[in-house]
Amino acid sequence: xxxxxxxxxxxxxxxxxxxxxxxxxxxxxxHDTKGHFLANAAWASRKDGRDAVVxxxxxxxxxxxxxxxxxxxxxxxVAEVMEGRAAQFTEEVAAGEGLSTAKxxxxxxxxxxxxxxxxxxxxxxxxxxxxxxxVAGPYFGFSVPEPTxxxxxxxxxxxxxxxxxxxxxxxxxxxxxxxxxSSKERPLxxxxxxxxxxxxxxxxxxxxxxxxxxxxxxxxxAEHADVDxxxxxxxxxxxxxxxxRSAAGTIKRVLRAPAEExxxxxxxGLSRLRPFLETKSVWHPIGV
Amino acid sequence: MTHVLDxxxxxxxxxxxGTPPDPFADVTRSNDAFRAFxxxxxxxxxxxxxARAKVLGTRSIKTTAKAWAIDTAISxxxxxxxxxxxxxxxVRSLAAKARRPDPTDPSCPAVAAVCVYGDLAGVAKxxxxxxxxxxxxxATAFPSGRASREVKLADVRDAVANGADExxxxxxxxxxxxxxxxxxxEEIVAVKEACGPAHLKVILETGELVTLDAVRRASxxxxxxxxxxxxxSTGKVSPAATLPVCLVMLEAVRDFRAATxxxxxxxxxxxxxxxxxxxxxxxxxxxxxxxxxxxxxxxRFGASSLLNDLLLQRQKLRTGHYSxxxxxxxx
Numbered sequence: 001x002x003x004x005x006x007x008x009x010x011x012x013x014x015x016x017x018x019x020x021x022x023x024x025x026x027x028x029x030x031h032d033t034k035g036h037f038l039a040n041a042a043w044a045s046r047k048d049g050r051d052a053v054v055x056x057x058x059x060x061x062x063x064x065x066x067x068x069x070x071x072x073x074x075x076x077x078v079a080e081v082m083e084g085r086a087a088q089f090t091e092e093v094a095a096g097e098g099l100s101t102a103k104x105x106x107x108x109x110x111x112x113x114x115x116x117x118x119x120x121x122x123x124x125x126x127x128x129x130x131x132x133x134x135v136a137g138p139y140f141g142f143s144v145p146e147p148t149x150x151x152x153x154x155x156x157x158x159x160x161x162x163x164x165x166x167x168x169x170x171x172x173x174x175x176x177x178x179x180x181x182s183s184k185e186r187p188l189x190x191x192x193x194x195x196x197x198x199x200x201x202x203x204x205x206x207x208x209x210x211x212x213x214x215x216x217x218x219x220x221x222a223e224h225a226d227v228d229x230x231x232x233x234x235x236x237x238x239x240x241x242x243x244x245r246s247a248a249g250t251i252k253r254v255l256r257a258p259a260e261e262x263x264x265x266x267x268x269g270l271s272r273l274r275p276f277l278e279t280k281s282v283w284h285p286i287g288v
Numbered sequence: 289m290t291h292v293l294d295x296x297x298x299x300x301x302x303x304x305x306g307t308p309p310d311p312f313a314d315v316t317r318s319n320d321a322f323r324a325f326x327x328x329x330x331x332x333x334x335x336x337x338x339a340r341a342k343v344l345g346t347r348s349i350k351t352t353a354k355a356w357a358i359d360t361a362i363s364x365x366x367x368x369x370x371x372x373x374x375x376x377x378x379v380r381s382l383a384a385k386a387r388r389p390d391p392t393d394p395s396c397p398a399v400a401a402v403c404v405y406g407d408l409a410g411v412a413k414x415x416x417x418x419x420x421x422x423x424x425x426x427a428t429a430f431p432s433g434r435a436s437r438e439v440k441l442a443d444v445r446d447a448v449a450n451g452a453d454e455x456x457x458x459x460x461x462x463x464x465x466x467x468x469x470x471x472x473x474e475e476i477v478a479v480k481e482a483c484g485p486a487h488l489k490v491i492l493e494t495g496e497l498v499t500l501d502a503v504r505r506a507s508x509x510x511x512x513x514x515x516x517x518x519x520x521s522t523g524k525v526s527p528a529a530t531l532p533v534c535l536v537m538l539e540a541v542r543d544f545r546a547a548t549x550x551x552x553x554x555x556x557x558x559x560x561x562x563x564x565x566x567x568x569x570x571x572x573x574x575x576x577x578x579x580x581x582x583x584x585x586x587x588r589f590g591a592s593s594l595l596n597d598l599l600l601q602r603q604k605l606r607t608g609h610y611s612x613x614x615x616x617x618x619x
Contacts, residue, residue, distance in 0.1 A: 012517070052612055053612075057612070058611070219360070220610065222611070223608075223609035223610070224609060224610040224612070224613040225603075225609065225610060225611045225615055226610065226611070226613065226614065227612075228610025246609075249609070250609075
């Protein structure tokens with residue numbers, strides 16, 4: 001048994017609920033922190049980004065139109081499936097980030113807990129961020145948060161699972177659909193998360209995971225007229241500046257990148273939910 | 289390609305309404321003779337046609353060629369609305385879109401025609417007055433064609449009286465499929481006569497003809513009867529326009545012109561939704577019949593959603609970034 005051949009993996013993208021190869025046909029090698037080969041990953045191109053936006057736009061109606069309660073259940077289900085894959089996630093995080101198994105396991109647990117935490121927020125957002133407004137007339141005035149739309153997410157480059165979950169889960173909990181560009185050097189947990197999403201109840205196209213270079217795909221997403229918001233968490237400083245500028249051309253919501261990649265284990269509060277929600281205020285006459 | 293009949297073997301009859309052009313004037317003398325002629329057309333190699341269409345679909349059209357193709361395709365669009373729920377207001381808004389498909393860019397060409405039901409042709413005509421954009425109206429009990437000939441002809445006359453410049457008629461597929469070719473022929477001749485000055489497009493409804501051989505026969509039948517255009521489909525039957533079907537029809541118009549000197553246009557309709565599909569059709573024209581057909585006078589796309597995709601691609605080329613459905617009109 002010891003001379004069994006290694007099963008070498010060549011992963012694909014997660015796009016529109018399916019697992020296609022990159023349109024460009026490119027792949028790249030993924031190594032652990034010591035330089036050992038781990039797997040081949042698809043190297044997404046701008047056209048994969050374009051296709052992902054189309055898929056995300058197509059899925060937006062159904063996902064944003066689902067009840068908050070239903071979205072919460074679906075997201076909780078994702079956490080359940082992640083729990084079942086915890087060993088695989090641990091191995092990938094340990095290899096990719098150079099952590100001990102125990103520390104990697106702690107990061108995976110934190111990521112799953114983070115997902116559950118955001119799943120719980122779906123049906124509480126309207127109560128916390130919405131309001132009934134005082135008016136001086138025979139009207140009701142109230143404000144409700146609504147999802148922004150298609151959100152492009154450049155995932156953190158260092159924290160490959162906890163960081164990824166910390167930026168993706170709030171986008172989904174708020175009712176948006178996402179196009180995610182994973183960490184370039186550490187894409188394996190993102191790929192596995194794609195497999196988790198495909199086997200849970202998340203409709204195809206709600207999350208689209210592209211493995212590849214944020215510097216290559218990011219500018220196309222930032223300029224894309226059908227992307228409503230962009231999270232620059234994984235963009236290095238000079239790139240982030242450039243992306244902010246090009247995102248202004250189509251008046252996107254931009255969540256700026258922090259100067260240093262933060263400690264993702266800290267309590268995020270509502271800081272990542274609020275940027276991807278729009279407030280709709282309604283005046284409503286009071287009936288006699 | 290070899291031709292079906294030896295022209296010299298045929299009697300030389302003079303043309304007139306209802307007589308096919310030389311050298312085919314004699315083929316419609318009886319249903320049996322017509323049947324023998326149509327079934328004597330060379331068979332279509334279906335596998336070959338599909339492979340040819342597929343291989344031509346892989347051509348990479350980029351940069352300036354793509355920009356040219358997009359503008360050409362826009363100018364070939366018959367912007368269509370054929371819903372039971374059509375209103376004069378919808379037709380007017382469609383006409384506005386036809387004149388200026390991209391309101392943010394005056395360099396964007398207008399479409400070729402607006403295609404509506406006959407009763408709304410007058411509304412379209414008024415909205416398009418002075419623009420050079422034609423009004424096409426579907427007639428002859430579109431889309432099924434199941435009505436008596438009197439009703440069909442009245443339908444045509446009504447649409448022409450309402451101002452239609454082009455009439456899209458459907459053939460009687462039931463008659464065609466049961467071999468009553470002469471009936472179909474005579475009906476097209478009668479409709480052509482009822483059209484008066486209006487151009488006649490003959491819809492073959494290829495999705496119901498089943499084989500490519502039948503498509504070739506129907507194409508010849510429609511051309512012999514005097515159709516100015518042959519059109520694939522009503523858009524109400526699936527499959528509608530496919531590349532192999534279009535290839536066979538293009539070969540038919542090419543061979544027909546070689547034999548008679550009369551050029552007939554082609555209009556694929558239904559199922560063409562993306563710029564990529566449209567560009568594939570343009571490549572197919574160029575490689576099958578050459579540049580003579582690369583003009584709105586001889587080739588049209590019957591489509592509604594195609595125009596928006598063409599506009600999105602055009603905006604992408606112009607601005608350098610991807611556009612989105614929020615940046616074109618909803619119709």
